[in-house]
Amino acid sequence: xxxxxxxxxxxxxxxxxxxxxxxxxxxxxxxxxxxxxxxxxxxxxxxxxxxxxxxxxxxxxxxxxxxxxxxxxxxxxxxxxxxxxxxxxxxxxxxxxxxxxxxxxxxxxxxxxxxxxxxxxxxxxxxxxxxxxxxxxxxxxxxxxxxxxxxxxxxxxxxxxxxxxxxxxxxxxxxxxxxxxxxxxxxxxxxxxxxxxxxxxxxxxxxxxxxxxxxxxxxxxxxxxxxxxxxxxxxxxxxxxxxxxxxxxxxxxxxxxxxxxxxxxxxxxxxxxxxxxxxxxxxxxxxxxxxxxxxxxxxx
Amino acid sequence: xxxxxxxxxxxxxxxxxxxxxxxxxxxxxxxxxxxxxxxxxxxxxxxxxxxxxxxxxxxxxxxxxxxxxxxxxxxxxxxxxxxxxxxxxxxxxxxxxxxxxxxxxxxxxxxxxxxxxxxxxxxxxxxxxxxxxxxxxxxxxxxxxxxxxxxxxxxxxxxxxxxxxxxxxxxxxxxxxxxxxxxxxxxxxxxxxxxxxxxxxxxxxxxxxxxxxxxxxxxxxxxxxxxxxxxxxxxxxxxxxxxxxxxxxxxxxxxxxxxxxxxxxxxx
Numbered sequence: 001x002x003x004x005x006x007x008x009x010x011x012x013x014x015x016x017x018x019x020x021x022x023x024x025x026x027x028x029x030x031x032x033x034x035x036x037x038x039x040x041x042x043x044x045x046x047x048x049x050x051x052x053x054x055x056x057x058x059x060x061x062x063x064x065x066x067x068x069x070x071x072x073x074x075x076x077x078x079x080x081x082x083x084x085x086x087x088x089x090x091x092x093x094x095x096x097x098x099x100x101x102x103x104x105x106x107x108x109x110x111x112x113x114x115x116x117x118x119x120x121x122x123x124x125x126x127x128x129x130x131x132x133x134x135x136x137x138x139x140x141x142x143x144x145x146x147x148x149x150x151x152x153x154x155x156x157x158x159x160x161x162x163x164x165x166x167x168x169x170x171x172x173x174x175x176x177x178x179x180x181x182x183x184x185x186x187x188x189x190x191x192x193x194x195x196x197x198x199x200x201x202x203x204x205x206x207x208x209x210x211x212x213x214x215x216x217x218x219x220x221x222x223x224x225x226x227x228x229x230x231x232x233x234x235x236x237x238x239x240x241x242x243x244x245x246x247x248x249x250x251x252x253x254x255x256x257x258x259x260x261x262x263x264x265x266x267x268x269x270x271x272x273x274x275x276x277x278x279x280x281x282x283x284x285x286x287x288x289x290x291x292x293x294x295x296x297x298x299x300x
Numbered sequence: 301x302x303x304x305x306x307x308x309x310x311x312x313x314x315x316x317x318x319x320x321x322x323x324x325x326x327x328x329x330x331x332x333x334x335x336x337x338x339x340x341x342x343x344x345x346x347x348x349x350x351x352x353x354x355x356x357x358x359x360x361x362x363x364x365x366x367x368x369x370x371x372x373x374x375x376x377x378x379x380x381x382x383x384x385x386x387x388x389x390x391x392x393x394x395x396x397x398x399x400x401x402x403x404x405x406x407x408x409x410x411x412x413x414x415x416x417x418x419x420x421x422x423x424x425x426x427x428x429x430x431x432x433x434x435x436x437x438x439x440x441x442x443x444x445x446x447x448x449x450x451x452x453x454x455x456x457x458x459x460x461x462x463x464x465x466x467x468x469x470x471x472x473x474x475x476x477x478x479x480x481x482x483x484x485x486x487x488x489x490x491x492x493x494x495x496x497x498x499x500x501x502x503x504x505x506x507x508x509x510x511x512x513x514x515x516x517x518x519x520x521x522x523x524x525x526x527x528x529x530x531x532x533x534x535x536x537x538x539x540x541x542x543x544x545x546x547x548x549x550x551x552x553x554x555x556x557x558x559x560x561x562x563x564x565x566x567x568x
Binding site for chain 1: 314325375376378382409488515
C-alpha cells in the first residue's frame with residue numbers, strides 16, 4: 001500500500017454508496033444496453049408495418065389485431081398449449097417419485113445419481129434431440145427393431161414428426177430440470193414424517209396426496225417456472241421432431257421473423273409471448289409463496 | 301425395492317439410452333441408421349475431421365464459450381455481491397433487472413437481439429452471439445453465486461474491513477474463497493450453456509456457424525448423416541469427461557483441507 005499519506009481513518013470510511021455503484025454498475029449497464037434495449041426494440045417493432053419494400057411506418061395496434069384474428073395463430077397456440085401441458089404433466093408424474101426416491105431411498109448412491117441427473121441436463125440438447133430422432137424415425141431403431149423381430153410389417157410412421165414425438169422428447173429433455181427443485185424441496189423434509197405416515201397405515205397413494213405433494217409444492221412451483229416457459233417457447237425440438245402437426249408457437253414466430261420477414265407481426269407475437277411468460281411466472285411465484293405461508297402457519 | 305430399481309433403470313434409459321444408441325451407430329459401417337448393425341468402422345470419425353464445416357463450427361463454439369464464461373463469472377459475481385450484500389433504495393429495481401432475463405424465454409432474447417442489432421445496423425457476427433449469450437447466462441451465474449453468498453455471515457466481511465482491509469482485499473481474501481465452489485460450478489455451467497446454446501445463437505449468428513447450428517442445418521438438409529453421429533458422440537464424450545474431472549477435482553480439493561464435504565445440497 002503506497003498511499004500512506006492518506007490518514008487511515010479516511011480510507012476506512014465505508015463509502016457504501018461508492019461500493020454499491022462499483023458492484024452493480026457494469027451488470028446493470030450490460031442489461032440496459034443488451035437486454036432492455038432489445039426488448040424495447042421488440043416492443044417498438046410490434047407497432048410498425050413491415051413489407052418486402054422495407055419499413056412502412058407506424059401502424060398502431062394493427063399487428064396485434066392481425067395476430068389475434070389469425071385462425072392459424074390460435075390453432076398453433078392450442079397445439080403449443082397441449083404439447084407443453086401434457087409434457088409438463090408427464091414430467092411431474094415421473095419427477096415426483098424420482099425426486100422422492102433420490103431424497104429418501106437411495107442412501108449410498110444419492111450423490112452419484114444426482115450428478116448423473118445434472119450431467120444429462122448439461123449434455124448438448126441438439127445431440128439429445130437428434131438421438132431421439134434416430135430412435136423414433138420411420139427407419140429408426142424402434143421401427144427397424146420391431147420389423148426385424150417380426151412384430152410389425154410396416155414401419156409406424158407416426159412415431160416421428162408428430163405431437164407425440166414432441167411431447168416425449170421434450171419430457172425427456174427437461175426431466176432433470178423438473179426433478180432437481182422438487183428434490184431440493186423434499187430434501188428439507190424430515191424422513192421420519194414419511195415413516196410415521198407409513199406406520200400409521202397410509203398407502204402409497206395417500207402418502208403422495210397428503211404428504212409428499214404438499215411438501216414438494218414449493219419445488220413443484222419452481223419446476224413449473226423453470227420448465228413450462230422454455231417448454232412453451234420451444235423451437236428446436238418441434239423443428240427437428242415435430243413435423244407439421246407438432247408445429248409450435250416458437251416455430252411460427254421464427255417463420256414470421258426469418259422466413260417471411262414479417263417483423264411487425266413476429267414482434268407482436270413475441271411481445272404477447274413475453275407478456276404470457278411474465279404473468280405465468282408471477283402467478284406461480286405467488287402460489288408458491290402462499291403455499292409456503294400456509295405450511296409455515298400450520299407448523300409443517 | 302424391485303420396482304424402485306426398475307424405475308431408476310427406466311429413467312436412466314430415457315436420459316442416456318438414445319445417446320448410447322447414437323454412440324453405437326457412430327461405429328456402424330452403414331449410411332442407413334437402422335438395425336441390424338453392419339460392422340465396425342471408424343471411418344465416420346476420419347471423415348468428420350476432414351469436414352471443414354465441422355471444424356469451423358466447433359472452433360467458433362469454443363471461442364465464444366471461452367470468452368463468454370469469464371465475462372459471465374465477473375458480471376455474475378459483481379451482481380450477486382451487489383444485490384445480496386448491501387441495502388439501498390434502488391436494490392429492488394436492480395435485483396429485478398438482473399433477475400429479468402431469467403424469466404424471459406431464450407427465444408425472445410434471441411429475436412430481441414436480432415432486431416436490436418439490425419436496428420443499429422450492427423452486422424451479425426461471433427461478437428453479437430457472445431453478447432446475447434452473456435445477457436442470458438450471467439444472471440444465472442449471479443443466482444448461483446447469490447445462493448452461496450446468503451449462506452455466509454456478512455459480519456466476516458465487516459470484521460475484515462474494521463481490521464483495515466480495502467474493498468479489493470475483502471473481495472480477494474474473504475468473499476472469493478467463500479464462494480469459490482459456487483464459482484467453479486457456475487463456470488462449468490456457463491461454459492456448457494454457451495457451448496450448447498442453440499436458440500439465441502440461431503437468431504444472432506448471421507452467416508456464422510457454431511456447433512449446434514451446424515448440426516441443425518446438416519440435419520435439415522440430409523436425413524441421416526453418419527458424420528453427425530460421430531461428432532455428437534465425440535462432443536458428448538468430451539462433455540462427460542470434463543464434468544467427471546471437475547467432480548473429482550472438487551472432491552480432492554475438499555479432502556485437502558476444505559472445510560466441507562461435497563453434499564447433494566451443493567450440487568443443486
